[in-house]
Amino acid sequence: MTLRQFEYLVTVVDEGSFTRAAELLHVTQPALSHQIRALERAVGTRLLDRLPRAVRLTPAGRAWLPHARDALADVERALTAARRTAGVECGELRVATLYSLTLGVLPPVLRRWRAEHADVRIRLFEHRHADELRDAMADGQADLAVGPEPANWVGFRQLLGVEEFVVVLPPDTHHREPIDLRALADEGWVHYAPGNGLADLVDAACAARGFQPGAAVRTEQTAAAPVLAASGLGPALVPRNILPETFDGAVLRTDPPVRRTLVAYAHRTPDPLTAAFVSLLGEAGWDA
Numbered sequence: 001m002t003l004r005q006f007e008y009l010v011t012v013v014d015e016g017s018f019t020r021a022a023e024l025l026h027v028t029q030p031a032l033s034h035q036i037r038a039l040e041r042a043v044g045t046r047l048l049d050r051l052p053r054a055v056r057l058t059p060a061g062r063a064w065l066p067h068a069r070d071a072l073a074d075v076e077r078a079l080t081a082a083r084r085t086a087g088v089e090c091g092e093l094r095v096a097t098l099y100s101l102t103l104g105v106l107p108p109v110l111r112r113w114r115a116e117h118a119d120v121r122i123r124l125f126e127h128r129h130a131d132e133l134r135d136a137m138a139d140g141q142a143d144l145a146v147g148p149e150p151a152n153w154v155g156f157r158q159l160l161g162v163e164e165f166v167v168v169l170p171p172d173t174h175h176r177e178p179i180d181l182r183a184l185a186d187e188g189w190v191h192y193a194p195g196n197g198l199a200d201l202v203d204a205a206c207a208a209r210g211f212q213p214g215a216a217v218r219t220e221q222t223a224a225a226p227v228l229a230a231s232g233l234g235p236a237l238v239p240r241n242i243l244p245e246t247f248d249g250a251v252l253r254t255d256p257p258v259r260r261t262l263v264a265y266a267h268r269t270p271d272p273l274t275a276a277f278v279s280l281l282g283e284a285g286w287d288a
Contacts, residue, residue: 001042001043003072003075004035005035005038005042006039006068006071006072007025008021008025008027008032008036008039009036009039009048009061009068010065010068010069010072011025012032012036012055013048013065016055017055018033018050045058045060046058046060046061047060047061065140066140067140069141073140073143076091076092076094077091079091091119091120091273092120092123093120093122093123093273093274094123094125094141094142094143094144095122095124095125095142095143095145095146096126096127096133096136096137096142096144096145096146096147097124097126097127097133097145097146097147098126098127098129098133098146098147098197099126099196099222100197100198100222100242101146101147101262102124102126103222103223103241103242104163104239104240104241104242105163105262105284106146108284109280109281109284113277113280117273117276120273122277123142125141128195128196129195129196129197129200130147130148130197131197132197133145133150134150134151134153137150137265137266140267143266143274144264144265144266144274144277145265145266146160146262146264146281147263147265148197148260148261148262149261150263150265153265155265155267155268156264156265156266156267157263157265158263158282159263160263160264160282160284161261161282161284162259162261162262163239163259163260163262164239164240164253164258165201165205165237165238165240165254166237166238166239166251166252166253167181167184167235167236167237167251167252167253167254168190168225168226168230168236168237168238168243168249168250168251168252169229169230169235169250170229170230170231170232170250171248171249171250172250173250175250177253178254178255179252179253179255180209180254180255181205181206181209181211181254182211184213185206185209185211187213187214187216187234187235188214188215188216188233188234189202189213189214189215189234189235189236190215190216190217190219190225190233190234190235191216191218191219192218192219192220192225193218193219193220194218195220196220198225198237199218201237201258201260202237205258216233216234217234222238222239222242223242226238226242226243229249230247230248230250237254239260264281
């Protein structure tokens with residue numbers, strides 16, 4: 001049993017495909033399959049069910065996966081520690097987050113990190129929904145998660161700040177700021193696809209004002225929502241921090257405010273490198 005075999009199986013699971021995993025790992029598919037079968041022989045049971053168009057973890061595989069991720073993460077941390085001790089600061093910090101936070105919250109933090117820790121790579125794992133993010137962290141996907149506060153999380157957790165959401169409308173809108181969402185109850189909305197966690201947030205915000213938003217159009221992409229709304233397809237509720245300074249649409253605060261608390265969380269107390277990233281996150285400008 002080797003760490004390389006651990007890496008192979010984790011990559012197959014993450015990619016959901018032997019073909020894509022082999023391309024990412026720069027090995028042939030037969031070689032990849034051979035190594036995974038060798039790992040399964042060493043474990044003494046199947047870890048993957050090989051379906052016609054996908055792969056799926058067996059119960060043994062689901063039990064094995066978080067420990068494999070932890071083993072690979074420990075090796076990466078050991079390499080980073082050794083290189084830093086030798087005066088060669090390099091390595092990789094794995095950060096799991098949501099697509100919307102990659103658009104708005106993280107870019108200025110990543111710019112500062114690059115300037116201060118140029119030899120430490122950041123690997124992002126992006127998810128559409130906060131529940132997916134929490135489950136991935138529970139499986140040990142990353143060193144740190146940045147997202148909404150997870151329910152019943154046992155481990156490190158640090159409050160970062162509050163993210164504010166705003167309504168986007170065409171530039172010639174007649175509505176004034178701040179806007180009560182009830183004023184838009186009869187509109188067809190630019191909504192998010194069900195798999196996007198912001199769909200739940202919009203539905204909850206509107207439900208709190210006594211109505212269910214009708215969707216004129218649904219989009220998978222958070223960045224597309226304000227563009228579609230500004231073009232006149234309907235109002236959209238978006239994180240204020242994803243909007244560029246030169247955005248053409250009308251941007252209105254809501255009354256009452258729609259906000260989301262964000263935290264950094266992990267399985268264990270952060271090592272110095274991860275703690276430095278958390279510190280930069282805490283210094284970022286927050287909406288409220």
